[in-house]
Structure formats: structure tokens, C-alpha cells
Amino acid sequence: MKEKTWPNRSDGFRFTAFQLSKPIDREGKIKLSRLSKFSSKPLSSPTDGPDFSALPFDILTKIAASFNFPNLIAASLVCRSWRDALRPLREAMLLLRHGKRFKHGRGGVRRNLEKALDSFLKGAARGSTLAMVDAGLIYWERGLKEEAIALYLKAAVLGDPAGQCNLGISYLHGQPPNHKEAVKWLHRASVGGHVRAQYQLALCVHQGLGVDRDLHQAVCSFLLTISIVLSSEFFCLRKLIWDDMICFFAH
Numbered sequence: 001m002k003e004k005t006w007p008n009r010s011d012g013f014r015f016t017a018f019q020l021s022k023p024i025d026r027e028g029k030i031k032l033s034r035l036s037k038f039s040s041k042p043l044s045s046p047t048d049g050p051d052f053s054a055l056p057f058d059i060l061t062k063i064a065a066s067f068n069f070p071n072l073i074a075a076s077l078v079c080r081s082w083r084d085a086l087r088p089l090r091e092a093m094l095l096l097r098h099g100k101r102f103k104h105g106r107g108g109v110r111r112n113l114e115k116a117l118d119s120f121l122k123g124a125a126r127g128s129t130l131a132m133v134d135a136g137l138i139y140w141e142r143g144l145k146e147e148a149i150a151l152y153l154k155a156a157v158l159g160d161p162a163g164q165c166n167l168g169i170s171y172l173h174g175q176p177p178n179h180k181e182a183v184k185w186l187h188r189a190s191v192g193g194h195v196r197a198q199y200q201l202a203l204c205v206h207q208g209l210g211v212d213r214d215l216h217q218a219v220c221s222f223l224l225t226i227s228i229v230l231s232s233e234f235f236c237l238r239k240l241i242w243d244d245m246i247c248f249f250a251h
Helices: 034-038 057-063 069-076 080-085 087-103 113-125 129-141 145-157 161-172 179-191 195-207 215-230 234-249
Strands: none
Touching: 069 080, 069 087, 069 113, 080 087, 080 215, 087 113, 087 129, 113 129, 113 215, 129 145, 129 161, 161 179, 161 195
């Protein structure tokens, strides 16, 4: 694939700034800066600190695996080394966009789940956790739960909150269910700010699945989730959470 993923940048030294011109007076003598008059210590070099451009590519890729597009672009601008290391993830982001177009039939293309899955799997192979989650969703909808869980697990280990949430829900609906593993991953996703994971974790606490039943904590978790949902764009969860809250207080 010869798609252009990022414009070329200069080949200058990494993490170094352009050298400032030194002020020269009429007699051709270099003027001393104000700072040099008060301190005799040499100024520290910008490269004296840790050189983050020297991070191994595999570690950097794992760190950025769950980045969204804006964050990935920002990281690619840090230096030439990061730009080169993150190239597979930028390619994965393009594949993810193509996959979503085929999945939802947008952008002038017809809905085609086979092509969508193919794009997602190619993006997942390049390290994108977002692509792993989307591929896992298609597998799950087709009843291929083992394949879906494998992708969710891979994304969850790399720190993707959606992957952690989907993995936790998968364990809840497994045959047999694994409530302890479900709660573990739902809790991690909740810490990462995933709203649906917070809601599912509240249900587990309410029903005593994988944890001791704690009605007080369940109520607090429900109310926190509702406050987030009502103050944001998560409209699809409103009726679902409201119905469960009615059932909860009815007991």
C-alpha cells in the first residue's frame, strides 16, 4: 500500500531548536545577554534531559495504540523518530476510517461488512486498538465470540477503555460467565472514564456479581453515571439506565 500517511519533515537534529542569532553592536562586538551578567553557570542544553526520541519503536507503538486521530497526529509531530515509529498506526487510522464507511454505508459506498471487517483486521494488525474493538464487534455480532474476545483482550491489555469494557461485558455473557474477570476489566475501563463500563460495574455491584453486594455503592455509581449521561451526548444510554434505576428502586 503506497498511501501517503504524513508529509515529509526536515531531517534536522531531534529535539533541538534553531540557533538564535547573537546580537552584535556597531563595533562588531558580541553583546552579553542579561542572564550572563547575573549567573556564571553555563546554560543547560535542551538535550540534557531524557531523549524521548530514543524510545524503542515497539514501546512507543504500544503507548500510542489506543490514541485517537488528533492525539496520534500530535504525537507524530514530536520528532522524526516518533513520526517514523507511528507510521503503522497512521495507516491503521486510514483503514479504520475505510472500515467504518463500509460498516455503516457512508461516504458514497454500500454497506459491506466483509470489506469493513477486512479493513478493521488490517488496522488491528498495525497495532490500532480502535480497529481491534471494531473488528471484535463484527465477530461478536456474527456469533464468533472467541475471536471477538481475543481482539477485545488484546485491546484491553494495551489500555483501551472500550476494549476493556467490551471484554468485561463478554465475560458477563460467557458460557459459563466469569464475573470476577468481568468486574476486573469493567473497573479498569471505569477508571479510564468509560461511561458504559461505569454503568455495567454499578449493575454488578447491585446484583453482587463478582463482588460483594453493596446497595449504597451501587446507588452512588448509578447516580454518578446518570449525571455524566445527562450532561453529555450519551443519549442512547439514557432510557437503558432509567429503566434499570426504576427496577433497582422498586426492590
